[in-house]
Amino acid sequence: MEPVKIGIIGAGAVTELFHLPAAQLCPEAQIVALVDKNSERGRALADRFSVPHVMTTHRDLYGHVDGVINALPNYLHASVTIEFLERGVPVLVEKPLAVTLAEAEKVTEVAKTTAVPLQVGHLYRFCNGVRFVKQAIDEGWLGSLQGFSLEFGFVWSWPMVSGSLSKEQAGGGALLDFGSHMLDLLLQWFGSAIEVQYWDDSLGGVEADCSLSLVLQGPAGPVPGTVALSRLRNLSNSAVVIGKHFTVEYDITTADKVRYWPSASNKKAVSSISNFGLPSPQPWDDVCAQQLRAFARAISGRDPSAVPGESVLDTVALIDRCYRERQPLELPWEKPVTLNKRRPAKA
Amino acid sequence: MRRVLITGATGFIGGRLAEVASAQGIQVVALVRNWSRAARLARLPAIMAYGDTLDLGSLRQAVKGCDVVVHCAVDNKADGEAHRRSIVEGTTNVMQAALEEGVKRVVHLSSVAVYSYRAGPDAATEGGAYRYSGDVYCDAKIDAEKVALRYYRERGLPVTVLRPTIVYGPFGEYFTQYTIRLIREGRMVLVNGGSGLCNALYVDNLAEAMLLAADSDRAVGEVFHISDANATTWRQFVEGHARALGNAYLPLPEMATGEPAAGGTHAGSAGTHRSSPIQQILQVVRMCSTGDTLDLVPWLERPVRIGRAIARAVVPRPLRLLVRESLRCSATRTAPGSVDEPSLPPTLSQAEVDLYTTSVVFSIEKARKLLGYEPQIDFAEGMERTAAWIRWARV
Numbered sequence: 001m002e003p004v005k006i007g008i009i010g011a012g013a014v015t016e017l018f019h020l021p022a023a024q025l026c027p028e029a030q031i032v033a034l035v036d037k038n039s040e041r042g043r044a045l046a047d048r049f050s051v052p053h054v055m056t057t058h059r060d061l062y063g064h065v066d067g068v069i070n071a072l073p074n075y076l077h078a079s080v081t082i083e084f085l086e087r088g089v090p091v092l093v094e095k096p097l098a099v100t101l102a103e104a105e106k107v108t109e110v111a112k113t114t115a116v117p118l119q120v121g122h123l124y125r126f127c128n129g130v131r132f133v134k135q136a137i138d139e140g141w142l143g144s145l146q147g148f149s150l151e152f153g154f155v156w157s158w159p160m161v162s163g164s165l166s167k168e169q170a171g172g173g174a175l176l177d178f179g180s181h182m183l184d185l186l187l188q189w190f191g192s193a194i195e196v197q198y199w200d201d202s203l204g205g206v207e208a209d210c211s212l213s214l215v216l217q218g219p220a221g222p223v224p225g226t227v228a229l230s231r232l233r234n235l236s237n238s239a240v241v242i243g244k245h246f247t248v249e250y251d252i253t254t255a256d257k258v259r260y261w262p263s264a265s266n267k268k269a270v271s272s273i274s275n276f277g278l279p280s281p282q283p284w285d286d287v288c289a290q291q292l293r294a295f296a297r298a299i300s301g302r303d304p305s306a307v308p309g310e311s312v313l314d315t316v317a318l319i320d321r322c323y324r325e326r327q328p329l330e331l332p333w334e335k336p337v338t339l340n341k342r343r344p345a346k347a
Numbered sequence: 348m349r350r351v352l353i354t355g356a357t358g359f360i361g362g363r364l365a366e367v368a369s370a371q372g373i374q375v376v377a378l379v380r381n382w383s384r385a386a387r388l389a390r391l392p393a394i395m396a397y398g399d400t401l402d403l404g405s406l407r408q409a410v411k412g413c414d415v416v417v418h419c420a421v422d423n424k425a426d427g428e429a430h431r432r433s434i435v436e437g438t439t440n441v442m443q444a445a446l447e448e449g450v451k452r453v454v455h456l457s458s459v460a461v462y463s464y465r466a467g468p469d470a471a472t473e474g475g476a477y478r479y480s481g482d483v484y485c486d487a488k489i490d491a492e493k494v495a496l497r498y499y500r501e502r503g504l505p506v507t508v509l510r511p512t513i514v515y516g517p518f519g520e521y522f523t524q525y526t527i528r529l530i531r532e533g534r535m536v537l538v539n540g541g542s543g544l545c546n547a548l549y550v551d552n553l554a555e556a557m558l559l560a561a562d563s564d565r566a567v568g569e570v571f572h573i574s575d576a577n578a579t580t581w582r583q584f585v586e587g588h589a590r591a592l593g594n595a596y597l598p599l600p601e602m603a604t605g606e607p608a609a610g611g612t613h614a615g616s617a618g619t620h621r622s623s624p625i626q627q628i629l630q631v632v633r634m635c636s637t638g639d640t641l642d643l644v645p646w647l648e649r650p651v652r653i654g655r656a657i658a659r660a661v662v663p664r665p666l667r668l669l670v671r672e673s674l675r676c677s678a679t680r681t682a683p684g685s686v687d688e689p690s691l692p693p694t695l696s697q698a699e700v701d702l703y704t705t706s707v708v709f710s711i712e713k714a715r716k717l718l719g720y721e722p723q724i725d726f727a728e729g730m731e732r733t734a735a736w737i738r739w740a741r742v
Contacts, residue, residue: 156384201390205388205393231387232387332736335732
């Protein structure tokens with residue numbers, strides 16, 4: 001098959017670290033143009049990854065590509081995606097699909113009415129570790145599900161090249177950013193959210209740390225669990241699902257590292273997921289290439305979108321609900337005497 | 348004060364000041380050089396202005412509309428001349444931009460490091476002499492302070508200089524997280540029983556002092572020591588951090604210097620490290636489980652090396668790995684968090700020995716009198732909050 005011609009909009013960190021390296025492993029797709037308003041940055045990346053054209057506005061791509069990757073700041077995900085869908089150009093849009101549920105529904109609706117492929121960048125759906133846990137839950141060998149816990153956090157060092165951390169541009173913090181991946185992963189495993197309570201540390205900007213208490217609809221009934229996400233501290237970075245018979249733990253920093261053990265024991269046996277029909281090891285580059293390959297196949301009409309817009313609406317809705325019902329996160333070192341104290345006016 | 352530009356707002360002290368100022372309804376403009384460090388700052392309703400203190404143009408943009416500038420920025424990742432430039436040239440640019448904008452106050456965050464790490468008795472009050480020592484940071488802080496005061500004297504810029512002591516607290520990098528790391532790695536020692544004076548300063552007390560300095564008319568052109576109300580010893584300070592990890596790391600090893608530390612006297616670099624035999628054996632167990640060096644306990648080095656060689660020869664690799672993993676888990680369980688990094692001998696630099704044997708109490712009487720500064724959080728309370736953060740942040 002002839003490689004499909006793709007333009008990438010946004011030359012930020014995700015493009016540099018994920019999309020451009022993935023293209024080098026994916027003969028089905030050719031990156032023909034890179035768009036960034038910072039032409040110097042765009043040129044530098046284009047030279048490094050042999051991308052022939054650099055542009056400063058996404059509209060320059062019209063008529064020149066078979067599909068686009070929308071890697072712009074979050075607040076531009078919905079509007080720019082809609083622009084291309086309406087022109088019949090397939091879009092792989094980075095997560096989150098949109099910063100609000102209303103926007104996400106609008107994008108999904110446009111994709112549906114235009115019948116143009118829309119794929120959302122929920123990379124974890126291509127991870128064999130995630131698939132393994134899903135399989136374990138569906139096959140029932142974990143036993144009846146007792147609960148789950150997920151922690152993902154690190155002292156943030158994402159090499160952001162533009163100031164899209166503000167509330168206006170980012171739309172949210174840890175929850176909307178990598179929380180989109182984590183909640184999507186849980187909803188893939190269990191099903192929809194029945195109950196949620198949400199706390200975060202925003203003081204008017206975007207949250208860096210948040211906690212959720214959830215009840216999800218498991219295959220055989222409600223499953224309670226907790227989620228902690230942080231840009232300020234290193235957490236366990238694992239997702240644990242406790243079944244009556246077995247407990248399984250997925251290492252979120254990897255694509256495929258899983259271990260499981262009898263729930264009655266605390267021995268953590270490392271399993272090879274290849275024993276369960278899924279290839280391992282699976283490097284991240286391979287995951288990114290799979291995502292791009294799926295998009296190329298959707299563009300060429302060989303497959304439907306691997307991650308269609310409607311499949312992530314539950315995730316967007318859950319995040320939307322969290323922000324609406326937000327409660328302040330209690331930080332154990334803070335006391336009202338130092339914060340929230342208004343200084344007396346100067347005499 | 349209505350609108351304050353804070354340089355260094357993605358760091359420990361500037362970040363806390365941004366939080367406290369925002370909570371008091373002050374519009375914060377934060378100079379951001381590295382977005383990767385801005386997650387904590389982004390929680391606030393602050394204006395984040397991309398810029399660098401080495402780029403005067405970006406400072407001119409950022410300071411527009413501000414009535415106060417608080418200058419905290421230092422590039423601690425830079426070495427040598429670049430580190431010095433970030434301090435001295437950065438300060439020059441901040442003063443120049445503030446002058447051009449006509450701000451009402453510039454608070455320059457200096458340090459008691461202007462007295463070097465071997466502060467003499469005259470450093471007890473702000474009239475103490477600058478002391479160049481060859482240390483890049485200390486010498487650059489002197490030169491930066493001189494620049495700031497020259498802008499006051501020669502250009503009429505309303506500058507106030509604060510010289511904080513040992514600043515600690517949540518998110519503290521050097522004196523909180525690094526101290527914790529040294530304790531975990533078995534590299535933190537109490538020099539001369541930890542009797543030297545630390546002069547600890549809880550970060551919220553400093554933030555309060557910076558806001559007072561920004562507001563007080565009596566502060567213009569003045570230099571102030573800022574510290575907690577009581578001068579804490581290094582033993583109190585380090586043991587306070589160790590207790591935040593539980594009691595697994597107590598008692599801490601001690602090191603005696605060649606000379607007494609009284610009066611800021613040079614203490615000599617060669618110290619005698621004392622660990623109990625039980626501590627040494629525990630150290631060996633930890634090292635065996637991780638394959639670390641055995642420099643700390645030379646009397647056990649040879650037997651352990653021979654044991655390892657025999658094990659390599661007769662035990663299949665998968666089994667060796669399994670045993671090693673078990674030992675690692677066991678060591679981690681018995682001494683939580685003890686094996687983060689390879690343990691190294693607790694050698695101290697001359698600067699560290701000087702710092703840990705300081706006998707000067709940095710007086711805050713002038714700040715009390717002119718600024719109305721009164722530290723609200725004592726060491727017990729500050730350490731309690733810091734410990735709560737250490738546990739939360741899983742440092």
